[in-house]
Amino acid sequence: MDVNRTNRSPNLAALILVGIPPFLGVKVNGMNSTSPLRRLLGSARIRTDSATLEKHSIDAWLMSHRPDAVVFADSAECVSKVMKFACRHRIPVTVRGAGVGYVGGCVPLHGGIVLSLARMKRILHLNAEEGVAIVEPGVITGDLQDAARRVGMFYPPDPASLRECSIGGNIATNAGGPRCLKYGVTRPYVLGLEVVLPTGEIIHVGGRTHKNKTGFDLVGMFVGSEGLLGTVTKATLRLIPHPPSRACVSAGFRDERAAAAAAVKILSSGFLPSALEIADRFTLDAARKSFQSQADKKSFATFLQGKSHLLIELDGHTRSVAGESRQLAALLRRNDAFSIELAIGDRACEQLWGLRREFSYSLKKMGLRKMNEDIAVPRTRLVDLFAFTRKLSKRHKLLVASFGHAGDGNIHVNIMLDANDPAQVKRSAKALDELFRQVVKWGGAITGEHGIGIAKKRWWPLAVGVRERRLNEQLKAMLDPKGILNPGKFVGR
């Protein structure tokens, strides 16, 4: 695999895009009209203006790098043409969905082309009887959920960014969210995929049936592949019946240890909530501050009292949900919850989730850099994890806010720092090293849902063994022999 040449050739990429034949290095007949890429795709699909390049140089993480051009694809055939062209000229291509990833996955580290799927946003087919939706990759996750709901169906994966992120991005990161405790992450909802390989070939893997064991699990190979193995241009997704009712129990605790212990108790007592979320004191304080009005304060009584908090959601038929939520409240009382609030039905539950969804944004409002890690630990380590992050905070004199999906042991550990203070930046790097080492020692994962991207590349060797890393490299080299798709990430160079 000759990835080095790609890596050394961002200027070459720029020359090709503006119409300068790389083998001559001279301009011919007016730049735009002779650009080979414009001739291939038409000008309407290509942008090279500064504002567009800037917008496509970054995601929700902190690192940015400008591409030389942005191509807005509108079909698999268009993607295929781009890939064949890029292969021929060894131009780096980085696929982009909605650009709200948390690890720099869609940042074009080596320049070249950003291939945006944002214009491919049609829901092509929605079949409630079969429980199947066929969508283009740029469909916004929340829009698919709304459309499914209108026909009585449910697409459960629910990243907190669901009003912004795309199905293609969710597939590429195997996105999760609060409901994944009961319903699983994105993978079990992907039945089939149309993928354009880095060489430009268009392939179809999986199908439209809910079960399919034909050959290797190639769907699984592409789900979570972070835009490194191919471009998803169409997805066939599994829908399930929408549960008719839901209830939430909100419970305040005196500290994180008590809340984490109660979370473990819930799951060992025969309850399977659709969501089980935990928050520490620091997170709650930030959320409280961002809720200004008294009306808001009144409707979030338990959130306001506790030093740690659990938000638990149950779904199913109305009567069973109501009965189960009362039993759950009793269990929580026996397990040290000192304030409990019950919410039955969509409207009441959404009010509680309103505050939960505010957590990330209210931390950001503090004006500090928020380093959001999404580690996962075995559930039995939750209590240890909260004790560890408290010590980490003291040892490195850094603010740490932890909250997340307690049921999956998937906690967002946010190190909050003043990015203008070099000493804090240095201490935070050390703190992250310690955090990830400890997580791996417990048998946990350095990322539960966001992926490796650029942000966690440094810890890839800590998390994965040498043979397994080699296998990842071999897979990448087989599918992308020229190393042009999303170079500079955790595989390839």
Ligand SMILES: Cc1cc2nc3c(=O)[nH]c(=O)nc-3n(C[C@H](O)[C@H](O)[C@H](O)COP(=O)(O)OP(=O)(O)OC[C@H]3O[C@@H](n4cnc5c(N)ncnc54)[C@H](O)[C@@H]3O)c2cc1C
């Ligand atoms: C406020 C906030 C809350 C969040 N909460 C969650 C959460 O609860 N759970 C969670 O899992 N994540 C969460 N995220 C992270 C993010 O939303 C997810 O990773 C999401 O899946 C990214 O989708 P996107 O369309 O923005 O993808 P992008 O950021 O555009 O891309 C992400 C990766 O996918 C690749 N990619 C995109 N589209 C395709 C495609 N069609 N084919 C192949 N590869 C592709 C890119 O190359 C890149 O590597 C959150 C982010 C924010 C900002």
